[in-house]
Amino acid sequence: MKLIRFFILSVFAFVYIPLFAQDEYHAEIGINGGGSYYLGDANSQLFKNTQLAYSGFFRYCFDARLAAKVELTNTTVSGNGFKNQILATDVCGEFNFFDLEKNEYKLFSKTFSPYIMGGFGGVAYSGSFAMSIPFGIGMKVKLGNRLNFNAQWASRLVLADNLEGLQALNNPKGLNGTNIFNNDIVSTFTVGISIDIWRKRCDCENSSVINDNHKFRKK
Numbered sequence: 001m002k003l004i005r006f007f008i009l010s011v012f013a014f015v016y017i018p019l020f021a022q023d024e025y026h027a028e029i030g031i032n033g034g035g036s037y038y039l040g041d042a043n044s045q046l047f048k049n050t051q052l053a054y055s056g057f058f059r060y061c062f063d064a065r066l067a068a069k070v071e072l073t074n075t076t077v078s079g080n081g082f083k084n085q086i087l088a089t090d091v092c093g094e095f096n097f098f099d100l101e102k103n104e105y106k107l108f109s110k111t112f113s114p115y116i117m118g119g120f121g122g123v124a125y126s127g128s129f130a131m132s133i134p135f136g137i138g139m140k141v142k143l144g145n146r147l148n149f150n151a152q153w154a155s156r157l158v159l160a161d162n163l164e165g166l167q168a169l170n171n172p173k174g175l176n177g178t179n180i181f182n183n184d185i186v187s188t189f190t191v192g193i194s195i196d197i198w199r200k201r202c203d204c205e206n207s208s209v210i211n212d213n214h215k216f217r218k219k
Contacts, residue, residue: 023199024101028059028148030194032071040184042079042164049078053188064099064109068092069117077125077186082164084125088156088186090134092119102142111142123158123186126165132156132186146196155187 036053043049053075061067073088098113099106118135136154143149163184179185 023145024103025146025196026061026198026200028061028194028196029057030059030148030150030192031056032073032150032152032190032192034188034190036073036075036077036186036188038077038079038163038184038186039179040077040079040161040163042082051076051078053190055188055190055192057192057194059094059194064101065096067094067096069094073188075186075188077163079164082166084163084165086123086125086163086186088121088123088132088134090119090121090132090154090156092117092121092134096140100140100142102145112140114139117152117154121156123156123160123163125163128160128162128165130158130160132158143193148194148196149191150194151191153187153189155185157181158184158186160184 032053032055034053035047035050037043037047037050039046053073055071055073057069057071059067059069069090069092071090071092073090074085075088076083076085078084094115094117096113096115098110099108100111100113101109102111103109115138116136117138118133121132121134123130123132134154134156136152138150138152138154141149157179161183163186
């Protein structure tokens with residue numbers, strides 16, 4: 001009788017798993033849109049002279065908590081007497097505060113999570129290029145099996161003090177007074193969507209069923 005019951009349970013498990021198993025993915029591609037502002041010699045006030053910003057990104061998820069992201073952002077920085085288009089490239093690591101998974105079988109997993117980010121990058125502007133240090137905070141939400149929502153506020157400490165591109169606007173002593181590093185900062189606040197790619201199969205349900213079968217056999 002034990003053998004028969006085990007056989008019936010096994011057949012049920014093989015039928016049940018394909019119907020309810022959740023797909024998992026290695027990576028995401030997405031777009032963001034929102035606004036940007038700069039802090040430097042020609043502007044020292046948050047959110048002043050806000051300009052349109054948009055970006056595309058690729059995110060690789062190592063697990064439910066850790067990810068790496070490459071993002072390319074196009075925007076304009078503006079202040080008193082100047083306006084320059086810039087292209088920023090950020091390579092950042094991200095840490096989710098919750099296990100970001102759409103998995104009802106995993107304890108403590110959530111479909112949303114705040115996160116922090118930081119890394120390195122570069123900013124191209126007015127025929128020049130400078131390295132930068134991007135950092136920021138955000139919120140991720142899984143909207144469906146493959147669709148995700150993202151809200152982010154990111155800043156880039158530019159390792160230069162000449163985003164204005166005009167010598168007349170730069171402090172002759174190289175001190176813009178907007179931060180302790182005396183460098184320009186470009187910030188963006190954006191929202192966007194992404195779609196999961198590079199599918200992998202989660203074996204969480206398989207492990208759960210196997211454990212249940214094992215317990216059933218022991219009885």
